[in-house]
Amino acid sequence: MHQANELKRVNRGYERVLSSMCTYPHPVAVRAHIDHIHTNLGDPNLFPEIAAFERRAIIILGGLLGAADAVGYITSGGTESNIQAVRASKLTSSTRKPNIVVPKSAHQSFNKARDFTGVEVRQASLDTRYAVDVTAVEELVDEDTICIVGIAGTTALGVIDPIPALAQVALENDAFLHVDAAFGGFVIPFLEKKYHFDFAVEGVRSIAIDPHKMGMSTIPSGGLLFKRPGDFDALSTNTFYSVESSMTGTRGGASVAATLAVLEHLGVHGYRNVVRECMRLTNLCVEEAAEFGVYPVISPVMNIIAFKLPRLQQLALRLTARGWRISVMEGALRIVIMPHINETTILEFISDLKELVKV
Numbered sequence: 371m372h373q374a375n376e377l378k379r380v381n382r383g384y385e386r387v388l389s390s391m392c393t394y395p396h397p398v399a400v401r402a403h404i405d406h407i408h409t410n411l412g413d414p415n416l417f418p419e420i421a422a423f424e425r426r427a428i429i430i431l432g433g434l435l436g437a438a439d440a441v442g443y444i445t446s447g448g449t450e451s452n453i454q455a456v457r458a459s460k461l462t463s464s465t466r467k468p469n470i471v472v473p474k475s476a477h478q479s480f481n482k483a484r485d486f487t488g489v490e491v492r493q494a495s496l497d498t499r500y501a502v503d504v505t506a507v508e509e510l511v512d513e514d515t516i517c518i519v520g521i522a523g524t525t526a527l528g529v530i531d532p533i534p535a536l537a538q539v540a541l542e543n544d545a546f547l548h549v550d551a552a553f554g555g556f557v558i559p560f561l562e563k564k565y566h567f568d569f570a571v572e573g574v575r576s577i578a579i580d581p582h583k584m585g586m587s588t589i590p591s592g593g594l595l596f597k598r599p600g601d602f603d604a605l606s607t608n609t610f611y612s613v614e615s616s617m618t619g620t621r622g623g624a625s626v627a628a629t630l631a632v633l634e635h636l637g638v639h640g641y642r643n644v645v646r647e648c649m650r651l652t653n654l655c656v657e658e659a660a661e662f663g664v665y666p667v668i669s670p671v672m673n674i675i676a677f678k679l680p681r682l683q684q685l686a687l688r689l690t691a692r693g694w695r696i697s698v699m700e701g702a703l704r705i706v707i708m709p710h711i712n713e714t715t716i717l718e719f720i721s722d723l724k725e726l727v728k729v
């Protein structure tokens with residue numbers, strides 16, 4: 371116990387952390403996680419209640435994403451979800467030299483998917499708004515394309531790709547459309563502006579959505595959902611105990627219980643409030659920075675801001691010296707306004723930024 375307390379003391383919390391897509395889990399999630407810390411979904415017959423929790427969580431996530439009858443499972447995060455979606459597209463196709471087409475802005479997990487599955491990854495260029503260029507995608511697609519990826523909330527800028535147009539290309543070419551909404555899945559449905567990015571768009575076959583990011587569940591919780599049961603079934607393998615569709619064998623049931631608990635506790639209303647506050651602070655931050663001539667690369671769509679700034683490396687070091695955790699991505703200072711950030715923190719950050727850009 372003594373040692374655990376020591377470890378807790380040296381590990382930082384999320385105060386002044388503007389670089390992470392994770393946050394403090396909701397207390398309801400923490401409670402459920404602790405209560406089920408011993409459970410293993412690698413052996414669902416031993417823990418049928420947790421297996422039922424997972425099915426309920428998938429139904430809620432499906433409802434959030436435009437298909438309450440979607441199927442899938444709770445993964446370890448967006449990386450596993452993306453790898454498994456590519457694997458499902460490969461297992462359901464008969465192509466001998468398969469390729470997938472992803473936006474240049476795609477997460478590196480698609481390169482891991484390539485290493486594991488042997489598919490070729492083709493990167494499509496972006497348009498002037500940093501969304502994938504659909505014409506570039508069409509040029510890269512051929513008869514061996516098994517999967518097209520669209521991103522609903524890019525990691526660097528929070529841009530939403532034109533999912534309906536990508537779905538059209540996927541349908542015409544008999545390819546999978548996988549939507550990577552690892553971050554955006556718990557943001558986009560709760561924004562005032564409506565976007566077409568989910569299963570309501572015909573042609574969307576699978577979606578990655580991470581409860582351990584804006585869903586405020588515990589780590590590790592990702593979600594992978596499929597519209598067609600057959601796509602999910604393609605992932606299943608027989609084990610000594612049962613049938614398993616996950617990438618890992620032994621897997622914790624604790625974060626599954628945590629995910630269901632926070633989903634049911636917050637509900638659509640609760641998440642809308644969380645997202646509304648994050649967006650209010652995002653807009654406040656953009657307005658305050660504009661006062662001293664600092665502007666974002668794009669007007670934020672979600673709670674991610676990338677500021678264009680001179681002498682970026684030097685500035686980043688100075689901010690870090692003051693305890694701020696920020697990231698430098700694509701030549702911009704990128705911050706994510708997660709639920710652990712409050713107005714005081716934003717105003718302190720703005721004050722430091724204002725002072726340091728002048729140095």
Ligand SMILES: *Cc1c(COP(=O)(O)O)cnc(C)c1O
Binds near residue numbers: 448449521
């Ligand atoms: C965070 C993120 C991932 C990876 O998710 P992990 O949970 O870190 O594995 C994949 N895609 C996007 C768009 C992300 O933002």
